[in-house]
Amino acid sequence: MSYRLGLTGSIGTGKSTTAAFFAEEGCAIWDADAAVHRLYAEGGAAVTPMAAAFPEAVRDGAVDRAELRRIIAGDPGALKQVEAIVHPLVRQDRAGFAPDAAIIVYDIPLLYETGAEQEMDSVVCVLAPPEVQQQRVLARGTMTLEEFHQIRDAQLSAEEKCARADHVVVTDTLEHAREQVRRILHDIRTTTADA
Missing domain, CATH: 1.10.720 (Transcription Termination Factor Rho, Rna-binding Domain; Chain A, Domain 1)
Structure with missing residues (x-):
């Protein structure tokens, strides 16, 4: 039975990059x-x-x-x-x-909003400073500042998502984010091996 790890966070926090780090460590990813x-x-x-x-x-x-x-x-x-x-x-x-993987990461921006956390063994919330979050989204060139605010405001706040999550990954630098992913996976593998 695969371990089901939910991955969530607000728009522009670095979920895709974090998911890629989990993939590098051998996890299957559903996006x-x-x-x-x-x-x-x-x-x-x-x-x-x-x-x-x-x-x-x-x-x-x-x-x-x-x-x-x-x-x-x-x-x-x-x-x-x-x-x-x-x-x-x-x-x-x-x-x-249903891939054959020990850990499956479910990248779900609206994880809490849709109740999907109930299907997960644990949840990771990705966090970035608000100004970095806005800068990342606007740099994509796919939406206006107004559209960004509308999407962000329709979601649970980053603080609430992180408070409800089992783990938090801060995406201030790539290396720090990668290091946090490895630590989370180490904890999960250690816990599941003991079970």
Whole structure:
């Protein structure tokens, strides 16, 4: 039976980099954002229900994420509708992920918001200073400052996520983050070996 490790954190905190460090250490990784991309792609399971709810957000048989963001920004109720469609499909995708690995890391930005922490053996929260978080997101060039604030404010605060987590990884430097990942894995492997 694989050890299920949840990985969460607010937007721009360094979850993808932290997940890569876990992968380097031999963990299997399931990525919620990648699952959403699969669901939104042509032929993806979210396309038909999304077309029914937001026809203007579907182009060429796929969900247009930029258009969907625009719709959500203009309609406070739209996000709840999108989540009602997408979250069960993401959960189904996650349930179908069964690699042969001692430790599986589930990279889930909305882990606490969706109740997925109940499926995990323990949880890691990734943390970065707020100014670094904002700088990282805006450097991607995919959203405005207003969109960043809207997404960040819709999530649980970083402080609350970290308070609820079993482990915290601070992504101030790459080497420090990598060192914390190794320490967490050492603790998990030691604990599970003793069990």
